[in-house]
Amino acid sequence: MAVERPGTVAALGEFALIDRLAAVLAEAGAAAAPELLGIGDDAAVWTPTPGARGVITTDSLIAGVHFRLDWTGWRDLGHKALAVNLSDVAAMGARPRLAVVSLGLTGGEAVADLLDLYRGLGALAARHGAVVAGGDVVASPDRLGLHVTVVGESWPDAGGRLLTRDGARPGDLVAVSGPLGLAAAGLRLLLDGGRPAAAGDGALLAAHHRPEPRVAYGRALIEAGASAAIDLSDGLWGDLARLCARSGVGARIDAAALPVPDRVRDRFPDAWLDLAARGGEDYELLFTLPPAALEPLRARCAAADLPAPAVIGAIRPAPASGAPIVLRRPDGAEEPVVGGAFDHFGT
Amino acid sequence: MAVERPGTVAALGEFALIDRLAAVLAEAGAAAAPELLGIGDDAAVWTPTPGARGVITTDSLIAGVHFRLDWTGWRDLGHKALAVNLSDVAAMGARPRLAVVSLGLTGGEAVADLLDLYRGLGALAARHGAVVAGGDVVASPDRLGLHVTVVGESWPDAGGRLLTRDGARPGDLVAVSGPLGLAAAGLRLLLDGGRPAAAGDGALLAAHHRPEPRVAYGRALIEAGASAAIDLSDGLWGDLARLCARSGVGARIDAAALPVPDRVRDRFPDAWLDLAARGGEDYELLFTLPPAALEPLRARCAAADLPAPAVIGAIRPAPASGAPIVLRRPDGAEEPVVGGAFDHFGT
Numbered sequence: 001m002a003v004e005r006p007g008t009v010a011a012l013g014e015f016a017l018i019d020r021l022a023a024v025l026a027e028a029g030a031a032a033a034p035e036l037l038g039i040g041d042d043a044a045v046w047t048p049t050p051g052a053r054g055v056i057t058t059d060s061l062i063a064g065v066h067f068r069l070d071w072t073g074w075r076d077l078g079h080k081a082l083a084v085n086l087s088d089v090a091a092m093g094a095r096p097r098l099a100v101v102s103l104g105l106t107g108g109e110a111v112a113d114l115l116d117l118y119r120g121l122g123a124l125a126a127r128h129g130a131v132v133a134g135g136d137v138v139a140s141p142d143r144l145g146l147h148v149t150v151v152g153e154s155w156p157d158a159g160g161r162l163l164t165r166d167g168a169r170p171g172d173l174v175a176v177s178g179p180l181g182l183a184a185a186g187l188r189l190l191l192d193g194g195r196p197a198a199a200g201d202g203a204l205l206a207a208h209h210r211p212e213p214r215v216a217y218g219r220a221l222i223e224a225g226a227s228a229a230i231d232l233s234d235g236l237w238g239d240l241a242r243l244c245a246r247s248g249v250g251a252r253i254d255a256a257a258l259p260v261p262d263r264v265r266d267r268f269p270d271a272w273l274d275l276a277a278r279g280g281e282d283y284e285l286l287f288t289l290p291p292a293a294l295e296p297l298r299a300r301c302a303a304a305d306l307p308a309p310a311v312i313g314a315i316r317p318a319p320a321s322g323a324p325i326v327l328r329r330p331d332g333a334e335e336p337v338v339g340g341a342f343d344h345f346g347t
Numbered sequence: 348m349a350v351e352r353p354g355t356v357a358a359l360g361e362f363a364l365i366d367r368l369a370a371v372l373a374e375a376g377a378a379a380a381p382e383l384l385g386i387g388d389d390a391a392v393w394t395p396t397p398g399a400r401g402v403i404t405t406d407s408l409i410a411g412v413h414f415r416l417d418w419t420g421w422r423d424l425g426h427k428a429l430a431v432n433l434s435d436v437a438a439m440g441a442r443p444r445l446a447v448v449s450l451g452l453t454g455g456e457a458v459a460d461l462l463d464l465y466r467g468l469g470a471l472a473a474r475h476g477a478v479v480a481g482g483d484v485v486a487s488p489d490r491l492g493l494h495v496t497v498v499g500e501s502w503p504d505a506g507g508r509l510l511t512r513d514g515a516r517p518g519d520l521v522a523v524s525g526p527l528g529l530a531a532a533g534l535r536l537l538l539d540g541g542r543p544a545a546a547g548d549g550a551l552l553a554a555h556h557r558p559e560p561r562v563a564y565g566r567a568l569i570e571a572g573a574s575a576a577i578d579l580s581d582g583l584w585g586d587l588a589r590l591c592a593r594s595g596v597g598a599r600i601d602a603a604a605l606p607v608p609d610r611v612r613d614r615f616p617d618a619w620l621d622l623a624a625r626g627g628e629d630y631e632l633l634f635t636l637p638p639a640a641l642e643p644l645r646a647r648c649a650a651a652d653l654p655a656p657a658v659i660g661a662i663r664p665a666p667a668s669g670a671p672i673v674l675r676r677p678d679g680a681e682e683p684v685v686g687g688a689f690d691h692f693g694t
Contacts, residue, residue: 040593041512042438042578043404043499048395057390058496060449060485091389102407102494138407142489147449149405149496152390165388231389246387 009114010107014137017111021118025132028122032098032131044133046098052153053160057088063144071190074113076209078120081146084233086128086213087283089152091231093163093222095215096130102147104140117146128215158222167228168247168288172315175294177217177285178307180236181264181272182207184279188268200263211283217306221287224297229287235280237337240325243286244315250324252334253313277327278339288315356461357454361484364458368465372479375469379445379478391480393445399500400507404435410491418537421460423556425467428493431580433475433560434630436499438578440510440569442562443477449494451487464493475562505569514575515594515635519662522641524564524632525654527583528611528619529554531626535615547610558630564653568634571644576634582627584684587672590633591662597671599681600660624674625686635662 004010009017022039025031037045048054061067061081072080082099089096101121103114118132125132130150154160168174186208189201214231221229230243236253244251260276268275287309289297294309301308318324323336351357356364369386372378384392395401408414408428419427429446436443448468450461465479472479477497501507515521533555536548561578568576577590583600591598607623615622634656636644641656648655665671670683 037509037511042435042576043402043441045439045509045511046401046403047507048399048401050397052395054393054395054401054498055390056393056445056447056480056496056498058447058449058481058494059483060451060494062451062485062487064488065486088389092392094390098403100403100405100496102405102496104407104409104492133403134405136406138409139412140409140492141411145407145451145487145492145494147405147407147492147494149403149447149449151401151403151498153395160394162384162392164384229389 005108007110007112008107009105009109009111012111017114018137020111020115024115024118025122028119029126030122030130030132032133039134044098044100046133049153049156051160052156053162055089055092055094055152055162056149057085058147058149059084059088061146072209074116075120078117079124079210081148082121082124083211083213083283085148085150086124086215087211087231087233089150090213090215090218091163091229091285092152093155093158093161093218093229094152095155095219096128096150096152098131098133099125099148099150100133101135103135103137104145104147105137106141106144107139109144128213155219155222161222163218163221163226163229163287165228165230165243165246168243168249168315169227170249170315170317172227172288172290173294173311174240174251174253174286174288174313174315175309175311176232176259177214177309179259179261180282180284181260181276181279183211183281184275185264185268187279187281188271188275198267200267203263204267208281211281213283214285216304217285220297220300220304220306221285224289224300225293226287226289226297229285232282232284232286233280235278236286237277237325237339239286243288244318244324248318250316250318251313252316252326252328254328256330257310257312259310352455354457354459355454356452356456356458359458364461365484367458367462371462371465372469375466376473377469377477377479379480386481391445391447393480396500396503398507399503400509402436402439402441402499402509403496404432405494405496406431406435408493419556421463422467425464426471426557428495429468429471430558430560430630432495432497433471433562434558434578434580436497437560437562437565438510438576438632439499440502440505440508440565440576441499442502442566443475443497443499445478445480446472446495446497447480448482450482450484451492451494452484453488453491454486456491475560502566502569508569510565510568510573510576510634512575512577512590512593515590515596515662516574517596517662517664519574519635519637520641520658521587521598521600521635521660521662522656522658523579523606524561524656526606526608527629527631528607528623528626530558530628531622532611532615534626534628535618535622545614547614550610551614555628558628560630561632563651564632567644567647567651567653568632571636571647572640573634573636573644576632579629579631579633580627582625583633584624584672584686586633590635591665591671595665596662597665598660598662599673599675601675603677604657604659606657
């Protein structure tokens with residue numbers, strides 16, 4: 001790297017940086033325990049729980065594509081880079097065990113900022129009983145990239161069971177684990193010029209910057225007998241379409257039942273439905289369940305201090321032709337849902 | 348993406364690309380088997396072998412930093428992106444189970460090239476009994492990035508044992524699994540202007556482009572009772588220094604014993620020692636073992652059609668001061684080894 005300003009990664013060097021990051025993780029309670037072997041060997045080691053099945057997921061966040069450093073603080077960025085992966089683990093009805101992180105750095109980053117990144121990452125890992133067990137640090141000359149992989153496993157009392165996308169059956173209810181549209185509304189505020197103006201804008205921005213992965217909710221879904229799940233990263237329409245395609249079914253969603261908070265409806269009276277249904281990044285769980293499983297799930301959510309499931313529609317047989325998903329308007333009219341998930345390459 | 352030339356990723360779109368890549372993996376025999384759940388859910392699933400310990404490693408390759416597309420073919424690039432990770436698994440004395448791949452794409456890549464990338468990746472995975480179980484595709488506007496994570500586990504007959512860097516003890520032998528300096532000599536040829544000129548240059552270039560991870564060798568090491576291991580990614584001096592530091596020991600290396608092929612010595616008569624000791628990317632295993640384990644290891648290598656271990660020195664107590672590693676010249680003089688591993692940020 002050409003530039004070696006004091007306090008930058010380029011000035012400190014790769015190996016000293018790794019030592020500093022490891023120290024931050026230890027402080028956060030997210031370093032590998034002695035029975036695991038973490039940073040400092042060719043690979044990190046863990047002992048799978050006997051009888052558990054393993055899950056693995058990976059997500060990359062690229063500066064200027066997935067985040068903007070002028071909008072997002074470093075600690076929030078570390079939180080989010082892990083949160084999007086934990087959300088995938090949650091959607092499998094699994095619990096996280098460990099993460100590895102590959103950092104692509106320009107070299108011009110301030111070491112203090114990267115330590116903050118790891119504070120955010122470490123705090124979230126520790127909160128979910130996971131460790132950051134290792135990774136890689138490489139030069140990425142043009143822009144920062146965060147590449148996180150999380151390994152999880154089925155919950156100890158689940159008998160190896162996991163939640164997949166392919167189990168939805170006609171007659172099942174469709175539900176979500178929490179409010180829709182908050183994160184997309186927060187992003188809209190940022191795109192519109194940035195400064196919070198109305199009361200409640202802070203909550204919208206927080207939803208965008210610090211999504212909370214629904215790990216405990218995923219456990220409740222496994223225990224209560226949910227039939228399928230996916231996490232809402234690309235928006236309700238896109239992610240529901242994927243779940244329906246994998247399950248070979250269709251779905252009817254009731255517009256009136258969508259749990260869109262008043263602060264989203266009031267702030268964006270013309271756009272709230274689009275924000276909720278196409279906006280993405282809610283990182284709530286979208287799931288299906290037989291009607292008989294609803295009360296058991298409600299009871300588990302209440303006992304675990306989790307939001308009650310919001311039933312938003314029902315699974316029906318896949319139509320012979322036409323849109324698999326229809327939206328029922330408050331007046332009872334049904335309209336087909338067109339368009340789907342966000343495509344990184346815009347086609 | 349602005350450019351959507353026919354045949355590019357931008358023209359095809361993210362989701363169609365993922366389908367095409369999955370088809371290539373299936374053809375290569377590297378798609379997840381039905382008992383696993385691969386591409387298409389929130390996470391990939393596998394069943395850990397009862398009693399095995401898990402290992403995980405991640406490595407990123409960035410265009411212009413780790414590879415140049417004008418030097419490396421796409422199939423070789425796919426091979427290498429996985430090989431460097433399998434090499435870490437091998438150095439743990441473990442076997443690979445599955446890989447996940449995060450692709451950072453500019454959008455201008457030709458789809459046909461990415462399919463070739465996955466052919467190289469898939470062929471190597473299949474050869475080692477691993478599957479490519481999922482991943483992520485994101486926009487990386489400036490340059491291609493490949494971010495591979497591999498999960499492995501201890502060999503079924505190893506009783507959960509793995510090889511780490513911290514087990515070397517004074518009196519142990521230091522050995523390597525194969526020739527040193529080939530890959531660095533190949534890189535030197537490329538840096539010097541490219542075109543192979545001498546007989547044997549092809550082998551040097553192949554060593555650079557298509558390193559073979561020593562997975563079977565790692566198994567032989569575990570079975571024979573090796574005490575520590577690391578894979579040679581950053582060069583002998585750098586990687587041996589890491590092993591010594593983790594084990595709290597020093598080492599003496601005999602220059603005359605270094606297995607540097609004649610084609611490296613002849614092509615680079617003044618630089619061969621540096622190429623072999625500092626050049627890096629050999630992806631051979633560097634390991635230590637009690638002298639009594641040498642014959643058992645030789646026997647296992649012979650039986651498994653692996654190269655005989657090349658003993659290059661011995662572990663000694665860490666010196667109270669001065670360099671932990673010394674090089675014994677052919678005339679018997681010892682000199683301290685200074686300098687170490689490649690630092691991505693050049694300090």
